[in-house]
Amino acid sequence: MNHNILLKNKRKLFCKKCFAHYKNPETKIKNKMKIIICKECGYVSR
Numbered sequence: 001m002n003h004n005i006l007l008k009n010k011r012k013l014f015c016k017k018c019f020a021h022y023k024n025p026e027t028k029i030k031n032k033m034k035i036i037i038c039k040e041c042g043y044v045s046r
């Protein structure tokens with residue numbers, strides 16, 4: 001029985017500022033750190 005559904009979405013990606021879920025997150029690697037830019041408010045999470 002395989003019930004491993006959506007285990008790939010274990011990471012909850014949402015903006016800490018406006019709490020909007022990243023529908024299509026823009027991730028960039030900068031200084032060996034992955035940053036996510038919120039398209040709603042422009043908040044950069046590291």
Ligand SMILES: [Zn+2]
Pocket residue numbers: 015016017018019020038039040041042043
């Ligand atoms: Zn935001």
